[in-house]
Amino acid sequence: MAIVQANIRAVLRSEATRKINFKYGSWIINEQAFTRLAVQLDQYRSSGNPLVGIKVSVDEDIPVWAAGEYLSTSDDIVVPKLNYGMDIIEKGVLLHECVHAIVDTQQYSTKMFDPDNESAAYIGEALFRIYSGAPINIDKSVSNRYEITIREVANRIAYLIKDSPGAEIKEKDYNSLAGSVLAHPKYSQKGWTRYSRRSMDGPMANLVNVFGAVAYLSLRKTSDPSFRFVPVRNVIREAVLDAAQAAKKP
Numbered sequence: 001m002a003i004v005q006a007n008i009r010a011v012l013r014s015e016a017t018r019k020i021n022f023k024y025g026s027w028i029i030n031e032q033a034f035t036r037l038a039v040q041l042d043q044y045r046s047s048g049n050p051l052v053g054i055k056v057s058v059d060e061d062i063p064v065w066a067a068g069e070y071l072s073t074s075d076d077i078v079v080p081k082l083n084y085g086m087d088i089i090e091k092g093v094l095l096h097e098c099v100h101a102i103v104d105t106q107q108y109s110t111k112m113f114d115p116d117n118e119s120a121a122y123i124g125e126a127l128f129r130i131y132s133g134a135p136i137n138i139d140k141s142v143s144n145r146y147e148i149t150i151r152e153v154a155n156r157i158a159y160l161i162k163d164s165p166g167a168e169i170k171e172k173d174y175n176s177l178a179g180s181v182l183a184h185p186k187y188s189q190k191g192w193t194r195y196s197r198r199s200m201d202g203p204m205a206n207l208v209n210v211f212g213a214v215a216y217l218s219l220r221k222t223s224d225p226s227f228r229f230v231p232v233r234n235v236i237r238e239a240v241l242d243a244a245q246a247a248k249k250p
């Protein structure tokens, strides 16, 4: 695990990543968010407790098209091999998954949806590649026509907002990117729509967040409070989801 973890750390600390600074709806993807993520990765590593911080794991059976993935229920960045992240393409993928992890921890929005989560990650990846001096070469590195469209739109947005710290992605731009994400079978086959949400949000999530906040405050009295809120909230969220699933069964 050490190699890919070191690679993620290097990506998070890189000059290119530190330049990434944009706002997508209520999500803020900037240096502070990346630094916080690095702390969350360290927290899992030093505690070994799967409920604390954010994990990195290797799954050799990961679908070829996925390259990497982020599992929001278990707070897990999953890569296809132990030494993932050696070249600029793989580093870009790691950055992409890191944006998903940040979105997961910032999911306080009620307006952002699955295709937005994906769009934010593609914009982050495009910016990372541009700031690294190796912009994604759509002709050479992309073969799937749906992905070509996604990369083209993401690149266009990235060039629009680059070097404008805190730039807000305009609604028409993210809608166009979200549209090309949805056009890709790999996402539409997951049953995504423009307004679908993988993670729970809305009134139920607010209730869960209240429970999470109470748990956080009680933990805070007894132990180190740093960043425990997110895992605790997720644990409760999962418990509620399980309960909801169980209730649905006849």
Ligand SMILES: [Zn+2]
Pocket (backbone or CB within 6 Å): 096, 100, 118, 121
């Ligand atoms: Zn993604």
